[in-house]
Amino acid sequence: MLKIGEFELLVLLSILRQSKQPYANKVREDLEENANRTVTRGALYRTLDRLEKKGLVSWELEASQIPERGGHPTRRLKITQTGLAAAQQQQSILLRFFDGLDSVAGSDR
Amino acid sequence: MDPSGSAILGDLLEDFYALANREGSAEARGWYWRQATALIASALYQRVQSRITGAVPKTSEVGTMIEAITPRGLIQDAAYAFNAVRKDLGLVVFATLIIGIGVGATTAVFSVMSPLLVKPLPFEDESRLVWIANDGDGGRSAVTSRSSNLRDFRKLATSFEGLTGYDAFFEQRSYTLLGDGAPERLAGVGVAHNFLDVLGIEPFKGRSFTEQEGALWNHSTIILSHALWRQRFAADENIVGQSITLNGAPSTVIGVLPSSFDFSSTFTPNSRVDLLTTFPINDDSDQWGNTLAMIGRLAPDATVANAQAELETVIENLEQAEPDRWGLGAVVTPIRQQISGSHRQALLLLFGASAAVMLIVCVNLSSLLLSKGLNRRKEMFLRSALGAPRGRLLRQMLIESLLLASAGALVGVGLATFITRSIASSTAITIPLLSGARVDGQALLFTCLVALVSGLAVGMLPAFQASMAGGSTALRGAGRTSSTGKRSRWLRETLVITEVALACALLVVGGLLLQSFTKVLDVDLGFEPSETAAWLISTDRNFDDDQARINFYQEIQETVSAVPGVTAVAMTDAIPLGINRQWGIGVPGRIYDDGETPSFYPHIVDRNYLETMGIPILSGRNFSTADLLDTQRVTIINESAAKELFPGESAVGQALNTGDEVRIIGVVADVRHVGAEKESGKELYLPISQSGNFNTLDLVVRSDLPLEAIQGPVAAAIRSIDPNMPTNDVRALDAVVGRSTSPRRFTLWLLAAFAATALLLAALGIYGVLSYTVSERTHEIGIRMALGESNSSIRRRVLGRTLLLAGAGVAASAALSFGVSKVIGSLLFGIDAQDPATFGAVAVLLLTVAALAGLVPAWRASKTSASIALRGS
Numbered sequence: 001m002l003k004i005g006e007f008e009l010l011v012l013l014s015i016l017r018q019s020k021q022p023y024a025n026k027v028r029e030d031l032e033e034n035a036n037r038t039v040t041r042g043a044l045y046r047t048l049d050r051l052e053k054k055g056l057v058s059w060e061l062e063a064s065q066i067p068e069r070g071g072h073p074t075r076r077l078k079i080t081q082t083g084l085a086a087a088q089q090q091q092s093i094l095l096r097f098f099d100g101l102d103s104v105a106g107s108d109r
Numbered sequence: 110m111d112p113s114g115s116a117i118l119g120d121l122l123e124d125f126y127a128l129a130n131r132e133g134s135a136e137a138r139g140w141y142w143r144q145a146t147a148l149i150a151s152a153l154y155q156r157v158q159s160r161i162t163g164a165v166p167k168t169s170e171v172g173t174m175i176e177a178i179t180p181r182g183l184i185q186d187a188a189y190a191f192n193a194v195r196k197d198l199g200l201v202v203f204a205t206l207i208i209g210i211g212v213g214a215t216t217a218v219f220s221v222m223s224p225l226l227v228k229p230l231p232f233e234d235e236s237r238l239v240w241i242a243n244d245g246d247g248g249r250s251a252v253t254s255r256s257s258n259l260r261d262f263r264k265l266a267t268s269f270e271g272l273t274g275y276d277a278f279f280e281q282r283s284y285t286l287l288g289d290g291a292p293e294r295l296a297g298v299g300v301a302h303n304f305l306d307v308l309g310i311e312p313f314k315g316r317s318f319t320e321q322e323g324a325l326w327n328h329s330t331i332i333l334s335h336a337l338w339r340q341r342f343a344a345d346e347n348i349v350g351q352s353i354t355l356n357g358a359p360s361t362v363i364g365v366l367p368s369s370f371d372f373s374s375t376f377t378p379n380s381r382v383d384l385l386t387t388f389p390i391n392d393d394s395d396q397w398g399n400t401l402a403m404i405g406r407l408a409p410d411a412t413v414a415n416a417q418a419e420l421e422t423v424i425e426n427l428e429q430a431e432p433d434r435w436g437l438g439a440v441v442t443p444i445r446q447q448i449s450g451s452h453r454q455a456l457l458l459l460f461g462a463s464a465a466v467m468l469i470v471c472v473n474l475s476s477l478l479l480s481k482g483l484n485r486r487k488e489m490f491l492r493s494a495l496g497a498p499r500g501r502l503l504r505q506m507l508i509e510s511l512l513l514a515s516a517g518a519l520v521g522v523g524l525a526t527f528i529t530r531s532i533a534s535s536t537a538i539t540i541p542l543l544s545g546a547r548v549d550g551q552a553l554l555f556t557c558l559v560a561l562v563s564g565l566a567v568g569m570l571p572a573f574q575a576s577m578a579g580g581s582t583a584l585r586g587a588g589r590t591s592s593t594g595k596r597s598r599w600l601r602e603t604l605v606i607t608e609v610a611l612a613c614a615l616l617v618v619g620g621l622l623l624q625s626f627t628k629v630l631d632v633d634l635g636f637e638p639s640e641t642a643a644w645l646i647s648t649d650r651n652f653d654d655d656q657a658r659i660n661f662y663q664e665i666q667e668t669v670s671a672v673p674g675v676t677a678v679a680m681t682d683a684i685p686l687g688i689n690r691q692w693g694i695g696v697p698g699r700i701y702d703d704g705e706t707p708s709f710y711p712h713i714v715d716r717n718y719l720e721t722m723g724i725p726i727l728s729g730r731n732f733s734t735a736d737l738l739d740t741q742r743v744t745i746i747n748e749s750a751a752k753e754l755f756p757g758e759s760a761v762g763q764a765l766n767t768g769d770e771v772r773i774i775g776v777v778a779d780v781r782h783v784g785a786e787k788e789s790g791k792e793l794y795l796p797i798s799q800s801g802n803f804n805t806l807d808l809v810v811r812s813d814l815p816l817e818a819i820q821g822p823v824a825a826a827i828r829s830i831d832p833n834m835p836t837n838d839v840r841a842l843d844a845v846v847g848r849s850t851s852p853r854r855f856t857l858w859l860l861a862a863f864a865a866t867a868l869l870l871a872a873l874g875i876y877g878v879l880s881y882t883v884s885e886r887t888h889e890i891g892i893r894m895a896l897g898e899s900n901s902s903i904r905r906r907v908l909g910r911t912l913l914l915a916g917a918g919v920a921a922s923a924a925l926s927f928g929v930s931k932v933i934g935s936l937l938f939g940i941d942a943q944d945p946a947t948f949g950a951v952a953v954l955l956l957t958v959a960a961l962a963g964l965v966p967a968w969r970a971s972k973t974s975a976s977i978a979l980r981g982s
Contacts, residue, residue, distance in 0.1 A: 025123055040147055041120075041144055041147065042147055042150070043151065068127070069123050072118050072122065073116050
């Protein structure tokens, strides 16, 4: 079974959430806004590199229409089959472990 | 640029504009650079981490990531360079060390020669200061002037703003300081009252002499040297105005010299000077003959040539007015020329030698990096394929070599500081102004310049070669037999030949100097300096007559003779290799033209002197107890004088005219009293027992015991006769001889060190190039062996190449060496500048060393296994 870290999981999930615009910038914005964490560029790119090396993420370059990019291409990120499987596996592990813990986890109720 | 790097840059730019729209461009710019810095840090972190964990870093990605965000790329180049350099720690250490040696050598020599040749002298507006020597040829008496010359030049010559002088024979005068502790002999120099004013030296404390004080010859006013003030008077702030006791009479301290002006270090590096006192310019001092070293300050519009011409006219007029006047003459030279004198050439030679070492270092490194450059061609090609412009690659290579040069410069400055300090603090080297040598700002500036130039020089060739990385060959692998490979080999071999040629020239010069030095040491000085020491003694007593004075010193001589361990004691008024003076002495009955009177070096000695010094009597007899003030005046002359004045006849029994008529009673062997390298000339010995004409005496003591062992007992013996007699001025004659050859030894040692370094570097260079060539041609060697060539034939081939390279270097250096040795002609002694034996020996040495350096690569080549070599391809 592939080992996968928490931040790696968040990045994977975020890529899935950006189905229309799966770009690194959007992933970063998503993580900063919705996961309540500061994401440095270096950490994100390093994580993407790592995920790619593990075969969980792949990307292709596409020409960008955004003028601010100054003609630089952009990476369209994609979750591979392995990546999807890994995310699902993590989900079931987490669900299993949260199961029956409502009273503890739900202290804000 | 690599595509994913480009994408990263795109992301960054997109966010940048978004932020700029929201928050303004200033804010966004700051953000951009924070992001960029963080990215670099992150990339470097990843690199280090992957190194630690052993994972292979994706070089191109990290690289392009950095490249993407630093538009000017400099930081990135530096990071690259740092990494490239770090990858090969052995190379870094080696390069740093040899650059350190080169920089250390050049900086040290620069620092040492700087006070004498580069920096301003410790005078105000030194360009207007001139030295006015007399026009004689010979000892110090021949280049010094009478007081009347100074007096008349002052009156008549308008080219000068001021004229002054000092007593060039000050070593013969002695000042005994009485006070707390043992009596101390101080060395003082008499100067004309305006001495400091003409030189433009402001006293550190107090004032200069007044004209009234200058007219006195009784040391009633003195100016202390800075060193004496600090050491003997504990830097007493209130010293000015105080009275001290010198030679039993009160002297008022009117000033202290500034630390920047050390009289002895500037004018008389052989002697010590503790204080200045006045030397009167009047008829009395004129009677003492040529005593003054004259210095002038030119008027603002005058030149050396004007002044010379004017003085010649003045002298002509004076001679016409007073036909009997003697000792008139003037040769005007810039003061720096006088002070640096013969040392200028030696120092320039050393500077040249250190520059040659630096050049060899550069050549060596250049060829090393050239080999590395070939290995890195693939990397360079990749980067250039990824969009790095050629200039960028060039710049990166140069930054690498500059980094190496800077590291080397740091090592070099440390080395130079150490060398300069040990040289400056040495009292055994008599080179003017040496004590002021230090690695200062100017020297550091020089070091930076050397490092910069050498960094560029070292990097230039490899940089061009690597950045020209020919596309396909580079990717195919190190271009084994390609034309680029050949061209670079040719380049490296040329560098090695250059190295060998430079090393050869240095070795030739070193060899010539070494032989000169041994020849100087081999010179028969005419006396035996070992196991002998000289105490300079003087007294301030007043004696009733000359006989009383003679008896007084006689008593000291006898008391010291009784000290256990002392085998012989003699007295002289001047030990050899000290002051250089001449007396004009004729043979009675002969008539001499003006200036043709024979000049003798006079020694006043007691009857033990010749035996104690080991000077053999060739004919006649020694002085005896029967030679007294009221008997026939007698003298002993040396062999050269006897041959010159009385050719073909016996000198013994002849007479000389020293003022009195003296009878020659003996002839002794020559003594080199000026220096080991100077012929003796004519010498004359007069017995103390018939003379009252001396101020100070040297007590020459011979003993089998070391100097330290007899120093105390001898001093005690002297003081038992006169408790006020100073006994601190003692010199081993060995050390006196050593000092007289010290500039030569100094030059030789430094040059030998440079030559040895050069030889070592040249050997390393040969080794490096051959090793590389062998490894580069493993494939070829493998094929040759597969085709049946034998191991020994391969070895011969590599060794042959070695000798060819070294031989070419030696041949190339022939012209260079001959050129250089011509320039150093005057530094040589007893050997021809183009001595073929020296050159031959150096050639043999270099070829031997080259062969040794080539042995390992040759052996390695012959061990190449054909199958491995071929498989390796």
